[in-house]
Amino acid sequence: MKVKFILPALLEAKSPFWRPIKYSLFPPLGLATLAAYLAVDDAVDLIDEHVETLRTDDEPDLVVIQVYITNAYRAYAIADQYRVRGCYVALGGLHVTSMPDEAAAHADSIFLGPGEETFPQFLCDLRDGRPKRRYTSPVRTLDHVPPVRRDLIKRELYLVPNSIVVSRGCPHHCDFCYKDAFFEGGRGFYTQRVDAALAEIERLPGRHLYFLDDHLLGNARFARALFDGMRGMNRVWQAAATVDSILRGDLIECAAQAGLRSLFVGFETLSQDNLRASNKKQNLRRSYAEAIARLHSLGIMINGSFVFGMDDDGPDVFERTVEWAVRQGITTATFHILTPYPGTALYQRMHAAGRLLHSDWSRYDTRQVVFKPARLTPDKLKTGYDRAYREFYTWFNIARGALSHVGVKHQLKHFAYAAGWKKFEPLWNFLIKTRRLPHMLPLLESILSELQKTKTRHQTTDRLEEPGSC
Numbered sequence: 501m502k503v504k505f506i507l508p509a510l511l512e513a514k515s516p517f518w519r520p521i522k523y524s525l526f527p528p529l530g531l532a533t534l535a536a537y538l539a540v541d542d543a544v545d546l547i548d549e550h551v552e553t554l555r556t557d558d559e560p561d562l563v564v565i566q567v568y569i570t571n572a573y574r575a576y577a578i579a580d581q582y583r584v585r586g587c588y589v590a591l592g593g594l595h596v597t598s599m600p601d602e603a604a605a606h607a608d609s610i611f612l613g614p615g616e617e618t619f620p621q622f623l624c625d626l627r628d629g630r631p632k633r634r635y636t637s638p639v640r641t642l643d644h645v646p647p648v649r650r651d652l653i654k655r656e657l658y659l660v661p662n663s664i665v666v667s668r669g670c671p672h673h674c675d676f677c678y679k680d681a682f683f684e685g686g687r688g689f690y691t692q693r694v695d696a697a698l699a700e701i702e703r704l705p706g707r708h709l710y711f712l713d714d715h716l717l718g719n720a721r722f723a724r725a726l727f728d729g730m731r732g733m734n735r736v737w738q739a740a741a742t743v744d745s746i747l748r749g750d751l752i753e754c755a756a757q758a759g760l761r762s763l764f765v766g767f768e769t770l771s772q773d774n775l776r777a778s779n780k781k782q783n784l785r786r787s788y789a790e791a792i793a794r795l796h797s798l799g800i801m802i803n804g805s806f807v808f809g810m811d812d813d814g815p816d817v818f819e820r821t822v823e824w825a826v827r828q829g830i831t832t833a834t835f836h837i838l839t840p841y842p843g844t845a846l847y848q849r850m851h852a853a854g855r856l857l858h859s860d861w862s863r864y865d866t867r868q869v870v871f872k873p874a875r876l877t878p879d880k881l882k883t884g885y886d887r888a889y890r891e892f893y894t895w896f897n898i899a900r901g902a903l904s905h906v907g908v909k910h911q912l913k914h915f916a917y918a919a920g921w922k923k924f925e926p927l928w929n930f931l932i933k934t935r936r937l938p939h940m941l942p943l944l945e946s947i948l949s950e951l952q953k954t955k956t957r958h959q960t961t962d963r964l965e966e967p968g969s970c
């Protein structure tokens with residue numbers, strides 16, 4: 501069977517928001533995971549439209565398309581083109597799960613929830629000539645997942661080819677998150693077996709890893725065993741975790757010893773009322789400053805995530821948040837405009853209150869206002885959000901953030917990362933567009949490796965001073 505996997509993208513020509521640096525970050529792991537269920541004699545092609553040109557004049561037997569909210573219309577257009585020519589089209593992913601009837605109009609089969617159980621079942625049904633129109637995944641386990649088909653990933657096209665996920669979902673239930681809708685009817689958080697996760701890490705070349713798990717510290721037992729296994733692997737890595745998990749026990753120290761160098765933390769808001777209203781209990785009454793100090797003491801850089809437009813946010817929220825983040829020495833900040841994804845509790849609340857402005861999914865990208873805020877106009881929210889990004893990344897604030905760290909090494913690292921990410925974006929874009937990325941990656945890898953050597957020496961001394969810490 502000839503199978504084509506496609507991750508559609510917002511196209512440059514159509515979107516003023518196209519940022520090559522952002523869209524060339526990670527390869528399509530979800531599709532490479534599904535491809536592992538094919539037979540050895542199936543011919544497979546995996547195209548990621550974020551980084552390469554998609555041709556649709558071929559005639560595969562099966563076309564598998566992953567649908568996010570903002571690529572939904574593009575995904576449907578591609579699906580329609582293939583169906584006209586008689587190719588079998590399967591649509592799945594987050595947006596298909598939230599809007600199954602909308603997606604079904606463009607597919608032969610649709611898939612709700614994660615694909616590890618339903619996709620292999622569908623392949624058997626298809627080969628038997630009786631595929632179903634709709635597959636729903638009630639079984640949640642990663643115990644028997646075959647190794648991700650990394651051979652299908654064109655590593656040279658990505659800034660971070662070594663992305664990896666060793667769990668699915670998250671133990672929490674924030675009302676704005678896609679997670680509860682996607683994992684409905686089964687477990688909302690589960691992990692791989694530790695030995696399988698370690699084997700997947702071993703298979704990745706180079707030193708640097710990026711865990712895309714929503715909350716890598718979400719299951720303390722699993723995380724501790726994983727970090728134990730990773731010690732001595734000589735890896736440096738990034739991940740995401742919550743404020744409460746940073747403050748609890750010594751898991752974060754174990755992560756640092758296993759090579760954690762930068763953490764994505766969902767602070768989201770400085771308002772306790774906002775936290776309560778959005779059910780973000782894991783942040784309530786937790787000291788953000790204490791969590792930050794702890795990460796910095798371990799030499800871990802912070803990518804802080806913030807959401808603007810919650811009901812307690814007034815006109816001063818932008819300046820206050822940026823000032824706070826700079827003073828705390830947060831290295832990189834990701835700001836979002838609150839976006840009610842269909843299927844979430846937030847969406848239902850906004851819909852019931854008549855506060856949604858439209859349902860043009862291509863604009864549900866967390867950079868545009870799609871609802872009526874309570875204490876701001878949509879225009880004030882948009883301009884405040886744009887200003888927050890500009891302000892956080894002024895040279896002045898990058899320097900202030902860097903100087904808030906103790907020690908020249910940490911100050912330089914902060915400066916290099918914050919400036920490197922935002923201030924040199926045109927250079928990154930040039931390298932990506934002119935396909936010079938493959939020449940740059942070995943250089944970056946050796947810079948990281950030098951940082952790692954300094955850090956390992958530093959940590960060995962720390963460990964000798966604090967015996968039995970992990």
Ligand code: B12
Nearest residue numbers: 526527528530566568569570571592593594611614615865
């Ligand atoms: C990496 C990533 C990206 C990458 C690209 C995606 C990629 N290369 O895969 C980049 C950086 C480009 C990106 C961009 C954006 N992203 Co993003 N991204 C992620 C992230 C962190 C990881 C994705 C991943 O690899 N997951 C792990 C794999 C194993 O899971 P999966 O991809 O979901 O695939 C599984 C299932 O979905 C299912 N499945 C998927 N497709 C199909 C198809 C079939 C037929 C079947 C059977 C099953 C199936 O099976 C797979 C295995 O279980 C997720 C958060 C998350 N933890 O998932 C956010 C996430 C997907 N992104 C999100 C958003 C909003 C965006 C942006 C709009 C953000 C922005 N402001 O720009 C853009 C838009 C991109 C676009 N073109 O539309 C939201 C999506 C919300 C929604 N309801 O759709 C998420 C969930 C983040 C969040 N918490 O809000 N993103």
